[in-house]
Amino acid sequence: MEIELQAVRDFLAAHPPFDHLDPELLDELPARVSIRYLRRETPVPPIDADGCYTYVIRKGAVEIHNDEQLAEKLGEGDCVDCSLRNSQANPRARTAEDTLLYLIPCAEVERLRELCKPFAAYFTDDSGKRLRKALTRITDTPMQSSDLDSVEIARIGNLNPITVKVGVTAREAARVMREARVSALLVLGEGDREGKLVGIVTDKDLRNRLVAEGLSADTPIETIMTAAPHTSAPSTTGLAALEWMTRKQIQHLPICADGNLLGMISSSDLMRYQTTHSHFLTIEAARADSVEDLRSISARLPQLQVQMALGGATAGHVGRAVSSVTDALTTRLIELAERELGPAPVPFVWVAGGSQARKEQTSHSDQDNALIIDDAMTEADAAYFEKLAHFVSDGLNACGFIYCPGDAMATNPKWRQPLKVWLRYFRNWIEKPEPMALMLSSIFFDLRMVHGERSLLKRLREEVNELTKANHIFLAYMASNALKHRPPLGFFRTFVLISDGEHDKTFDIKHRGIVPIIDLARVYALAAGVCEVNTLGRLEAAAKHKAVSKEGAANLRDALEFIATLRIRHQAQQIRNGEAPDNYLPPDSLSPLERRHLKEAFSLIAMMQETLEQRYQTGRLG
Amino acid sequence: MGFFDRFRTLEQRRLALLAATPEGPLRDFYATPFPAPDTDFRRAAYTALDFETTGLDPKRDELLSYGMIDMAGLRIDLGSACHQVLRPRGDIPEASATIHEIRHQDTEDGIDEIEALARLLARLAGRVMIVHYQKIELGFLDAACRRHFGVGFLIPTIDTLQLGHRWIEGRNLYLRPSDLRLFNLAARFGLPIHAAHNALSDATLTLQVFLGLTAQRLGEKHVPLKSVTWN
Numbered sequence: 001m002e003i004e005l006q007a008v009r010d011f012l013a014a015h016p017p018f019d020h021l022d023p024e025l026l027d028e029l030p031a032r033v034s035i036r037y038l039r040r041e042t043p044v045p046p047i048d049a050d051g052c053y054t055y056v057i058r059k060g061a062v063e064i065h066n067d068e069q070l071a072e073k074l075g076e077g078d079c080v081d082c083s084l085r086n087s088q089a090n091p092r093a094r095t096a097e098d099t100l101l102y103l104i105p106c107a108e109v110e111r112l113r114e115l116c117k118p119f120a121a122y123f124t125d126d127s128g129k130r131l132r133k134a135l136t137r138i139t140d141t142p143m144q145s146s147d148l149d150s151v152e153i154a155r156i157g158n159l160n161p162i163t164v165k166v167g168v169t170a171r172e173a174a175r176v177m178r179e180a181r182v183s184a185l186l187v188l189g190e191g192d193r194e195g196k197l198v199g200i201v202t203d204k205d206l207r208n209r210l211v212a213e214g215l216s217a218d219t220p221i222e223t224i225m226t227a228a229p230h231t232s233a234p235s236t237t238g239l240a241a242l243e244w245m246t247r248k249q250i251q252h253l254p255i256c257a258d259g260n261l262l263g264m265i266s267s268s269d270l271m272r273y274q275t276t277h278s279h280f281l282t283i284e285a286a287r288a289d290s291v292e293d294l295r296s297i298s299a300r301l302p303q304l305q306v307q308m309a310l311g312g313a314t315a316g317h318v319g320r321a322v323s324s325v326t327d328a329l330t331t332r333l334i335e336l337a338e339r340e341l342g343p344a345p346v347p348f349v350w351v352a353g354g355s356q357a358r359k360e361q362t363s364h365s366d367q368d369n370a371l372i373i374d375d376a377m378t379e380a381d382a383a384y385f386e387k388l389a390h391f392v393s394d395g396l397n398a399c400g401f402i403y404c405p406g407d408a409m410a411t412n413p414k415w416r417q418p419l420k421v422w423l424r425y426f427r428n429w430i431e432k433p434e435p436m437a438l439m440l441s442s443i444f445f446d447l448r449m450v451h452g453e454r455s456l457l458k459r460l461r462e463e464v465n466e467l468t469k470a471n472h473i474f475l476a477y478m479a480s481n482a483l484k485h486r487p488p489l490g491f492f493r494t495f496v497l498i499s500d501g502e503h504d505k506t507f508d509i510k511h512r513g514i515v516p517i518i519d520l521a522r523v524y525a526l527a528a529g530v531c532e533v534n535t536l537g538r539l540e541a542a543a544k545h546k547a548v549s550k551e552g553a554a555n556l557r558d559a560l561e562f563i564a565t566l567r568i569r570h571q572a573q574q575i576r577n578g579e580a581p582d583n584y585l586p587p588d589s590l591s592p593l594e595r596r597h598l599k600e601a602f603s604l605i606a607m608m609q610e611t612l613e614q615r616y617q618t619g620r621l622g
Numbered sequence: 623m624g625f626f627d628r629f630r631t632l633e634q635r636r637l638a639l640l641a642a643t644p645e646g647p648l649r650d651f652y653a654t655p656f657p658a659p660d661t662d663f664r665r666a667a668y669t670a671l672d673f674e675t676t677g678l679d680p681k682r683d684e685l686l687s688y689g690m691i692d693m694a695g696l697r698i699d700l701g702s703a704c705h706q707v708l709r710p711r712g713d714i715p716e717a718s719a720t721i722h723e724i725r726h727q728d729t730e731d732g733i734d735e736i737e738a739l740a741r742l743l744a745r746l747a748g749r750v751m752i753v754h755y756q757k758i759e760l761g762f763l764d765a766a767c768r769r770h771f772g773v774g775f776l777i778p779t780i781d782t783l784q785l786g787h788r789w790i791e792g793r794n795l796y797l798r799p800s801d802l803r804l805f806n807l808a809a810r811f812g813l814p815i816h817a818a819h820n821a822l823s824d825a826t827l828t829l830q831v832f833l834g835l836t837a838q839r840l841g842e843k844h845v846p847l848k849s850v851t852w853n
Binding site: 004034035036037038039042048050059097100 | 814
């Protein structure tokens with residue numbers, strides 16, 4: 001191919017949707033391309049266009065206006081597709097700089113759409129479908145495998161296995177096992193077999209070969225051990241080890257290299273690895289004996305997030321996993337507090353607010369919590385709950401869930417009250433929706449029980465639902481609050497395009513992408529009287545109650561999953577680099593495709609915000 | 623150009639040359655009318671041309687390769703892009719090879735000058751030629767035509783070097799000679815420049831530079847071709 005055409009081919013190949021084309025189709029494309037150079041402020045397509053083209057920006061910029069408002073700013077590699085423009089709501093495109101454009105005849109685009117499905121999908125799919133596909137692509141291409149089929153057993157096995165020497169008695173061996181709390185013991189040889197593995201003894205051997213056979217506890221260990229056991233090389237994969245153990249019906253596999261013992265892997269090591277897993281951390285948390293234990297469990301949360309994110313989990317999965325571990329840590333802290341302070345004098349419920357409540361936590365967010373106490377609480381009982389609150393809150397802080405900067409915690413006497421006071425709070429907020437109350441709404445309208453008396457929260461919720469459901473004015477205030485965080489228009493070069501002429505250098509993915517959806521879902525849920533607090537759950541339930549259209553809910557779900565998954569992957573990368581995770585994505589770290597999908601997600605959010613604005617006439621609230 | 627040619631239009635001169643040219647590619651070329659000088663430049667058909675040669679003297683030096691690409695309606699048609707290497711009769715001097723990077727072995731499958739001339743003339747018939755620095759392309763075409771057909775070469779020509787000169791002076795900007803180099807003009811209009819330098823990419827860049835140089839005139843109602851041509 002001629003060098004000039006090659007350059008055009010390479011440029012197109014680097015930008016969607018042309019990046020979907022097979023090499024052969026890409027090779028043919030440049031010869032059908034033509035080039036135009038348009039001055040600043042020229043309409044695209046220009047008035048003198050001699051045919052229908054899709055315009056790909058090679059250099060320069062194009063702005064798209066909808067009703068005189070800037071809707072999009074396109075830069076190098078973006079395309080202005082004129083073939084599919086809906087003539088009724090024709091947005092105006094115009095060059096914002098002197099612009100060099102590659103023109104692809106509409107007939108050629110049409111032909112490529114017939115020849116290449118993914119290319120066609122770029123033009124025809126609705127944005128929701130594209131986002132779902134994008135999400136699948138992300139989750140299907142893990143950044144690092146955390147699967148058993150790729151991890152080496154040396155990485156997950158125990159490299160300091162408990163051993164005894166031949167010649168010890170069964171009793172002695174059993175005692176060693178008891179002390180070390182293990183169910184298998186490796187037996188090492190003597191003499192010329194010094195230090196070499198000669199056998200393995202398990203709980204099962206003590207039962208089947210000793211007790212059941214009526215042998216004495218003084219029987220030498222080599223009588224009941226399995227001599228010359230199967231071993232595995234350190235580079236064996238977890239999956240291979242698991243298959244081997246399953247086939248041989250064994251639970252323990254010594255790891256040896258060149259006849260030297262390196263360690264041992266057990267089936268529970270493998271299971272534990274496979275489920276790193278939040279279940280495992282949850283179980284460990286429930287067994288923990290001190291704040292110090294809990295702290296060390298909690299310290300593994302960032303790793304959990306990294307493993308899940310890099311392994312291809314969506315933000316939804318990670319949020320549920322992290323929240324469940326935080327729940328378990330909180331519950332255990334309450335139990336430890338009760339062990340120290342004695343049982344609670346009256347029933348209470350410990351509730352989480354914010355992201356933990358919504359099960360959308362990323363590792364080590366701030367803590368938001370509150371105590372709802374039975375109305376039978378006396379003056380004297382208050383001191384107990386104060387101590388309980390401090391014990392738990394301090395414990396959470398020690399575990400990395402730092403104190404809430406807004407003091408929305410059970411340690412704040414205001415948020416440690418009997419049910420009747422809570423009811424009064426909510427009545428007040430709902431009847432007089434002041435800015436302060438609205439600020440708290442993201443915490444206190446998202447409450448979830450972590451531990452205690454379920455009925456207390458249930459009664460509060462039912463009452464609040466009755467108050468909010470029919471209350472148009474309150475909902476209008478919540479709606480206007482939900483519109484505070486607006487998504488950007490998109491990206492332009494290395495900037496985030498906010499609105500007419502406004503640019504930002506960093507992209508706050510949380511406040512500009514995730515919070516707007518959470519806020520929308522909260523309004524829908526309150527309007528529908530839905531108790532669910534998880535955003536995806538709220539969207540689904542609200543759609544069922546017709547508080548939001550099915551399509552709108554589905555689109556927001558796709559947008560949230562896509563944006564939030566980008567966020568956890570960004571954070572996973574930071575944690576892996578030893579940096580503190582944050583919510584700021586540099587726009588130039590995003591691929592053209594990610595930018596495009598984000599832009600679509602933003603426009604879905606903006607559309608839903610507009611609908612909400614109209615429904616509640618929030619503009620009138622001033 | 624003869625002394626009296628100054629007072630004749632290109633079209634009159636074309637007819638005179640047609641009468642003097644023997645049968646062959648050059649005669650076919652002259653048999654096609656030139657674009658009218660009053661045609662609006664937005665509607666004209668152009669071909670940009672760039673040569674790589676063994677030196678700067680059209681009489682002595684040889685054409686090594688050409689790149690050629692069309693534009694119509696101010697739309698550059700990449701499908702028309704072509705690049706052709708010629709087989710020189712003599713050596714490729716080192717001084718030129720370091721510029722165009724064409725080695726002797728690269729020319730083994732090249733075509734002869736007469737074949738190249740036939741192809742170029744067939745493509746250029748009825749069109750406006752765009753070059754950067756007309757002395758090279760016009761000079762080499764003229765010399766080749768005289769060698770093979772005994773008659774000189776004439777075509778309505780746009781020289782982006784000349785237009786660039788006018789453009790910079792028209793803005794009262796300080797002009798350094800290097801400002802008029804193709805790449806420097808391209809940079810002025812923010813045009814992407816490929817590192818690789820060959821006749822076709824230079825021809826394509828020449829067209830883009832032309833578009834940049836004339837962009838300011840797109841607002842005018844009528845821009846006659848003769849206001850942008852060199853001859």
